Amino acid sequence: MVRIIGIEKCIGGLAIALCTTACSLNPSPEPMRQIQIQQNWAIKPGDRIADHFVVAGLGDISIRLGGDTAYAPFAGRVQPNSSECVLFSSPDVPAYLFRLCGLSKPNLGEVQAGEAIGSGDYLYFATLRKQPDGTWTIVEPAKDILERILKSP
Template identity: 50%
Template sequence: MQSLRYASILLLIVGCTKKTPTEAPREIKLYQNWELQPGQVVGGHAVVSGLGDLSIALKGDAVYAPFDGRVQPHNSSCVIFSSEEIPVYLFRLCGLRSLNFGFLSAGDTIGSGKELQIAVLTRQPDGRWALVEPSKKIIEQMLLR
């Protein structure tokens, strides 16, 4: 019985361990530049979204890869999802935990959380990224497996 208790404690510790990315954060040069960005701190409080972000109440639910793609760190509270299927777009996802970094297949879990702040960016001819309106269809793919 005691070995079962130790196994349960070990499983709890391992299951709650935060996954850390194995690569450096991806830098994105925005076409539109605001002073405050998600992941920054102002007045001792975290900025969790900004102009161009859409906030969705997840209530602990998961967010799924809408296509085969890659999850990369961006800053302390956000990740970037990119896909060769739509190479001129990036998805900035903030507010998720239990993140899965690296290459994912469509339908794989990216992470979960209480709220998701999502921004969709499109590549400009000069190499910078501009915020664009998110597609309802793609967001539904990210929320429903």
């Protein structure tokens, strides 16, 4: 019995050590990125109306993904913007940000060109162009970028 209890103590110590190691190995979560959009619409993505989330707003293109995947159009970074939206930025496309809403469990952090960002039933997509005052304005996206996002590489 004395020996069994000794083993229990060893397992307990090992458990705590392993837990500490496992917790410290987890990467830090990608920080939320908030941006100021020049067009100050009254109803925006992330708002709630009658206990329902607003997923897209004026300026978003709605695409029926039907469970398909949205891919990174260039090498870049995916950052959370709200509970429903992520922002994609790339050093290859200065002055622009892409906002993708409606994807479930998005792949946050650094991504390669063509790597999956996430999938969902619908994608709500906006292109944002940087303004001299540091705000971002919603512009009409080109088909070329949408094709890169929707076509499997």
